[in-house]
Amino acid sequence: MKIYRIWAVIVRHLYNMKHSWDKLSDSFYWPAMDLILWGLTSLYFASQKGSVSNIVMILLTGLIFWQVIWRSQYEITVSLLEELWSRNVVNLFASPLTVDEWLVAVLILGVIKMLVTILFVFLLTWFFYTINLMNSFGFFLLPIFGLLLISGWWIGLIVAGLILRFGTQVQTLAWSGVYLLAPFSAIYYPVSQLPGWAQIISKFVPASYLFEAARTILKTGIIPYDQLGISLFINIGYLLLATIFFKRSFTAAKNVGLAGLDEG
């Protein structure tokens, strides 16, 4: 694995960003709109009698944490789609660039873009609602973000693997695929609110432990290490399986011929 080739792929996407100001809406516009709408809605709920305590914090935390998962999976899948749309796949993989190097590059790119988005959302949260998440979570935000990031990675790898196998006809999964897990992730409500069968599924969704942990921290100030541990264990397992699936999908795409992907 050569660092200069990984850097070349990162530079390729940074160059692309320079000419794609419309894409900044993914990093800034949509998160800002979500934050404003959900923040104001939760402020209204909080002003009603008998409202749930900490409702503003609970909803905004859910929203911001979900952004970490969404952005990290989106970066993997859209980076692949960018190459398909521009018919650049054959150019890339006929060069010395390996699929592992490409993958490392888009994962790094995802972290960079996620950090920029999260920093922006933190500033907005502080500006509009005078809420600083660091006050509630402290440095436990880092492991939580790390685990959310891993969740985004394995989801992104599965979707990217499906795109390699079925081409751009399944490209909509890049935007919609992750939402299949959203109801079971218990982003804005406790797992106990789900029907029984859905609660069983949510046990296998590592993000559900993270959102539950976040609410526990907000309500009690206690760090639920067990929930973070379970999430880490399942996340690592899924990441390994998703990596194997992605690499096998790449091999399958090579068997058919990568030029077929360029042709859509």
Added chain:
Amino acid sequence: MTEKTVLQVNDLKKYFDKPKLTKAVDGISFSVKQGQIVGVLGPNGAGKTTTIQMLLGVSTPTSGTISYFGKNFTGKETDIKQMINFSSAYANLPFRMTVWENLDIYARIYAVKNRKERIKHLLDSFGVANLAKKRMIQLSAGQKTRVMLAKSFLNWPKIILLDEPTASLDPEIADQVRKFLLNQQKSYQVTILITSHNMKEVEELCDNIIFLHHGKILASGSAKQLLKKFNMGKLKLEDLFLKITRGEYENI
């Protein structure tokens, strides 16, 4: 010219089993010596592009072996790809980025030294220096082809695979490109494997020609040898190509 073998292909096959069994390439063997320009000819569906894709490592052969510089391509792909390059009508470069940015990315991937000078030299050589700041989407088909050709020479490749490189060029520019290729062959003995439907071009450029038909090699040799072999008399390579396309040599 030395007789060092740059590319050796043995019993290469590529079968697709969906939607029905198709033998895209069916047991071809050939070798290419250093500094040679070899033309791969054949009608549509003959297996030219599939062969090139396997030679580039973007399509896995069903069976057979490919060796570059005496090394098996499988297992040494990354090292070998550092020494080869290609240009194809079937690939493109990211359309939002400028010509310069695209070449810069590939120069970085191939670890080209003095990449700015190299890019500038190639843009000049292909007459597209004035397009450096233009986005790919703003270029005509002919301009894109020339940028792709510039990309294919970035890393001083020892062997270059060109899939119909002059297909979308006007006669004047196509002639310039042919002269550039011949110049590169003479100046640093680059080996070139080229597919083309332009028979005049193939006759002008190629030392050796491989005729593919239904995934098999129908014949190979120099243009003169091929015309003699098929008793073409005073007819040209184009006439031979048409006869093959029309199935007049199906049973050879």
